[in-house]
Amino acid sequence: MTGKRKWGDFSARQQRGMQLLGLVQVALLVSALWDIWHSSPDDINGDRRVWTAVSFVNIVGPLAYFIVGRKGREKPPVDGTPVAG
16 A cells, blocks of 8 residues: 555554544643643753643653653642641
8 A cells, every 4th residue: 555544544443542542642741731830840850841842742742741850749648647848
């Protein structure tokens, strides 16, 4: 087969797989952008504008932000007691 494939050339299973990957990509992008702009600058490694641009690089960008771009954050205890520090 030469040339580009059209949507109808893919099987139903392949179409569902591509739709799922697209949904995962959009969900990661939205969650990364939300986290970038709702976190304090002290919680982010680097500049927000750079991480915003990097987030638009397919699935790799948001994953890079969540792995490298965020500084470690302490989670509050489940029972509600204050964290010493």
